[in-house]
Amino acid sequence: MPVEVVMPALSPTMEQGKIASWTVKEGDKVEAGDVLAEIETDKALVELEAAADGEVGKLVIEAGTSDIPVNTPIAYLLRDGEALSDIETAPAQVPEKPEAPVPAASEQPPASSVVPQPITVTIAADPELPADAEMTEQSVREALRDAMAEEMRRDETVFVIGEEVAEYEGAYKVTQGLLEEFGAKRVIDTPIVEHGIAGLGVGAAFAGLKPVVEFMTFNFAMQAIDQIINSAAKTHYMSGGLVTCPIVFRGPNGAARRVAAQHSQDFSAWYAHIPGLKVVAPYTAADAKGLLKAAIRDPNPVLVLENELLYAVKADVPVSDDYILPIGSAKILRAGSDVTLVSHSRSLDACLEAATSLSAEGVDCEVIDLRSLRPLDTATVIASVQKTNRLVTVEEGWPVAGIGAEISAAVQSEAFDYLDAPITRVTGLDVPLPYADNLEKMALPSTDKVIQAINTVCYRQG
Amino acid sequence: MGKKPVKQTQKTNKLMREEDLVSSYHDMLLIRRFEERAGQLYGLGKIGGFCHLYSGQEAVVTGIAKAKLPEDQMITAYRDHGHILACGVDPYNVMAELLGRADGVSKGKGGSMHMFDVDKHFYGGHGIVGAQVPIGTGLAFANAYKEDKNPAVSITYFGDGASNQGQVYESFNMAALWKLPVIYIIENNQYAMGTSVERASAQTDLSQRGRSFGIEGRQVDGMDVEAVYAASLEAFEHARSGKGPFILEMKTYRYSGHSMSDPAKYRKREEVKDMRQHHDPINMLKDRLIERKLMSEEEAKKIQDDIFDVIEQAANKALENGEPDSSALMTDIYVEENHAG
Numbered sequence A: 001m002p003v004e005v006v007m008p009a010l011s012p013t014m015e016q017g018k019i020a021s022w023t024v025k026e027g028d029k030v031e032a033g034d035v036l037a038e039i040e041t042d043k044a045l046v047e048l049e050a051a052a053d054g055e056v057g058k059l060v061i062e063a064g065t066s067d068i069p070v071n072t073p074i075a076y077l078l079r080d081g082e083a084l085s086d087i088e089t090a091p092a093q094v095p096e097k098p099e100a101p102v103p104a105a106s107e108q109p110p111a112s113s114v115v116p117q118p119i120t121v122t123i124a125a126d127p128e129l130p131a132d133a134e135m136t137e138q139s140v141r142e143a144l145r146d147a148m149a150e151e152m153r154r155d156e157t158v159f160v161i162g163e164e165v166a167e168y169e170g171a172y173k174v175t176q177g178l179l180e181e182f183g184a185k186r187v188i189d190t191p192i193v194e195h196g197i198a199g200l201g202v203g204a205a206f207a208g209l210k211p212v213v214e215f216m217t218f219n220f221a222m223q224a225i226d227q228i229i230n231s232a233a234k235t236h237y238m239s240g241g242l243v244t245c246p247i248v249f250r251g252p253n254g255a256a257r258r259v260a261a262q263h264s265q266d267f268s269a270w271y272a273h274i275p276g277l278k279v280v281a282p283y284t285a286a287d288a289k290g291l292l293k294a295a296i297r298d299p300n301p302v303l304v305l306e307n308e309l310l311y312a313v314k315a316d317v318p319v320s321d322d323y324i325l326p327i328g329s330a331k332i333l334r335a336g337s338d339v340t341l342v343s344h345s346r347s348l349d350a351c352l353e354a355a356t357s358l359s360a361e362g363v364d365c366e367v368i369d370l371r372s373l374r375p376l377d378t379a380t381v382i383a384s385v386q387k388t389n390r391l392v393t394v395e396e397g398w399p400v401a402g403i404g405a406e407i408s409a410a411v412q413s414e415a416f417d418y419l420d421a422p423i424t425r426v427t428g429l430d431v432p433l434p435y436a437d438n439l440e441k442m443a444l445p446s447t448d449k450v451i452q453a454i455n456t457v458c459y460r461q462g
Numbered sequence B: 001m002g003k004k005p006v007k008q009t010q011k012t013n014k015l016m017r018e019e020d021l022v023s024s025y026h027d028m029l030l031i032r033r034f035e036e037r038a039g040q041l042y043g044l045g046k047i048g049g050f051c052h053l054y055s056g057q058e059a060v061v062t063g064i065a066k067a068k069l070p071e072d073q074m075i076t077a078y079r080d081h082g083h084i085l086a087c088g089v090d091p092y093n094v095m096a097e098l099l100g101r102a103d104g105v106s107k108g109k110g111g112s113m114h115m116f117d118v119d120k121h122f123y124g125g126h127g128i129v130g131a132q133v134p135i136g137t138g139l140a141f142a143n144a145y146k147e148d149k150n151p152a153v154s155i156t157y158f159g160d161g162a163s164n165q166g167q168v169y170e171s172f173n174m175a176a177l178w179k180l181p182v183i184y185i186i187e188n189n190q191y192a193m194g195t196s197v198e199r200a201s202a203q204t205d206l207s208q209r210g211r212s213f214g215i216e217g218r219q220v221d222g223m224d225v226e227a228v229y230a231a232s233l234e235a236f237e238h239a240r241s242g243k244g245p246f247i248l249e250m251k252t253y254r255y256s257g258h259s260m261s262d263p264a265k266y267r268k269r270e271e272v273k274d275m276r277q278h279h280d281p282i283n284m285l286k287d288r289l290i291e292r293k294l295m296s297e298e299e300a301k302k303i304q305d306d307i308f309d310v311i312e313q314a315a316n317k318a319l320e321n322g323e324p325d326s327s328a329l330m331t332d333i334y335v336e337e338n339h340a341g
């Protein structure tokens, strides 16, 4: 049987890919390990290698084709004695197994499982922007890169340091192009030494530079958390205001896809807990740019909690070099009158989807993006609750001492009389994140869980 | 039965026994085929998350496995499929873990990076670069604590990239200070993701990283299973006899990308090809075995075919195994209370 070459899954988040180019043509002989094509994934350009020796029998899909779903046959390799005519009748190379694995034992489908229907959501325009502001469509990834590049052009003391940020252009390609523009003095690859670079960054900041320290992911910043908290956050205070620490720590935070417990944590509440730090968690591309620029210009240590699964999401971003958002101001993504949903970062997807789907049933949700976790804009939340009288908080982090707990405390103390129902929290479950697909889904917030919570605070039957 | 198995003592013969040589060919090939199948299943979207393949580095765990005693512990990072297979764990349960299924070694909860088998003295499968090094040192601490004349040795693996982490040096100091029975295996495959050793390390002879603590180290050809065996025997002897830690820097090479999503722009394809063609640990051993008449081409073919079947069966069975029961989500967070003792 000819060997079927399929569009491979090349990353935890890849669902489709583009054939950037074929590096072989029909009739070429190849050996296992030879490059067949260059595949553009959600993260990078990756070379596709032949899995077996053979002859390129047929290239099924043309170079330049995008959005090819993973597992689509893209070429066939002929092995000894095989002819082109064998292709049409060739069954799939890998024996087909049941698509959805049959759950073991007594498993019921988890109550939270929703059939993922793509829901189109719209987000309110940013009130802080003049109506005629020039905009360009960018991914969150590009917006973050531009924020750094613009600030580096403006201020010689800004530099970027981290693992794989320079030559590799970022493990998640956020620092793409920076080495080329700013050179190795200002875009610095380090060994794998999180604690060391966090401390080195703090020292450089004490001495007047403005480091942007990239953590490949915030999971690895736990190696560095002593320097972030004990040095970056506290020294200004301990020195009676003599020493300042204008540093940014940034990188992806929260669960990606099936990378298991040590690589899937939401540190929002951890850092929000610390006096002396500022903490932002942008959701949209525009906020990513405006908040990262604000973080770099801020004279204090700022954590920018990004999200890997949002990096590729595109939206309009102001072109201006001076698009600086205030740190500490929440944004109403969707105005509504019946119930307030408060969230940040990727969990807003679930909120907006829930709001959209319930609006068809006559429930009008207001969705608030906190954007900043320290300082926390409780005023915006309280004003909303005074209007809707109902509150659901949604976050990916664990429930105990989480962001939702903090919001609940603020609302019950300042808007207790306005509440018509107990505040309900949707959080990641109180468990290290499992690898298995079914368990991982159960452990994270979902649109369905948000809908259930809304129904609860509205005393509706779901 | 009933008789307690006689505890094995330190092996001393520096040359591998004939049967160990032939079984090394088998064991390395098993890892290679396993990883090829895993790569394929990842490409098909059956394996999720990160998946770091061990192809190219098989001689390291295999040579050490032949020199170790059964109760010696092993611990490593996320590139752990080869290590758990070298501990003798059934490829079926390893594959099931990769697929996130109920029969996985970690019940599907850990995945590729978090394989464990405590009965086989394999302590994982750790995702945070360098973190396994103090833990491995702690295994050695426990071994020393038991005051056995012939203590188990902790075999603590880490990469060239990990060798720059601070906790490695905290560990070296403690291990030397307290003469702990640990051997540190630095699997120098020349890259940490896209960063070559030269770009990350001021001192590139990683075997000398223990010098300021007085820890002896050797550089070893990690593509040669016999060299790995001989060097690790020396290290085991040293550690087991109460002289403290030993460092072996295994010069090796990873054929695949760092993980499955590696654009591989940091090295030349010719470099990978050259390693595959001229330094492949499995082919080199095969040629040697045939030359020394320890194995014939036919026997080699038989081993290859058997392994192919073993891996196919393991993969097919694992694909049919169900996902963990939903009740498994909230178990194993804490040890289930048991007041029987």
Ligand SMILES: Cc1ncc(C[n+]2csc(CCOP(=O)(O)OP(=O)(O)O)c2C)c(N)n1
Binding pocket: A163, A192, A194, A216, A220, A223, B079, B127, B128, B129, B130, B158, B159, B160, B161, B162, B163, B189, B191, B192, B193, B258
């Ligand atoms: C503390 C920490 N920082 C960063 C990472 C991301 N990361 C995973 S593997 C890796 C490279 C490690 O290279 P090396 O130690 O040489 O091991 P190899 O992958 O070559 O086996 C990096 C940076 C991590 N997992 N943990």
Ligand SMILES: [Mg+2]
Binding pocket: B159, B160, B161, B187, B188, B189, B190, B191, B192, B193
């Ligand atoms: Mg390495």
